[in-house]
Amino acid sequence: MDTSQLLKGVLDLAVLAVLRDKDGYGYDVLRRLRHGALTEIGDASVYGTLRRLYRAGLLTSYVQPSEEGPHRKYYSLNELGRQRLAESTKTWREFAASLDELIGESE
Template identity: 60%
Template sequence: MDTTQLLKGVLDLTVLAVVDGEDAYGYDIVRKLRESGLTDVGDASVYGTLRRLYSAGALTSYVVPSESGPHRKYYGITPAGQGQLKRQSEDWSHFSTTVTEILQGARP
């Protein structure tokens, strides 16, 4: 199954969930998503999502100097982002339960 379209639908949710635990920089977020099983997630997709969520006020950002390489831009979740995460988590839970029930023949 091609998961590209599924990933697009849940990327905001998963990125918000990753930074809800602790602030993280872009590539760290990509790495955490991949380690969690979203192996097909692309760097460009995550960076685009970070920019969009930041512009929408769901994320904050700050730069941390690095002694071994370029500075890193960290992202953290805002109260608006936490609200979005809560709503989208509830939506995902309902949606995934419905699809599972359909696949198991529990729904007409």
């Protein structure tokens, strides 16, 4: 099964999750996802998802000057984003549990 198709539906959850404990700029978020073994996600999809979540009001952004080069725009979870993360986590857990059960039965 193509993992990238599976990922599309849960990319929001993944991006919210990697921003839960620490704010990050776009490339940061991408690297954390990759580090979390989500290697199949396209770069552009991550940036697009960030913009969509930001415009939906789940993220706030702020700019910080960087020593290495141009300024960097950080994203952080706001209250709404945390709520969404909690809801999505619950939905995902329930879904994964049901699917696990289903797969377990058919084995």
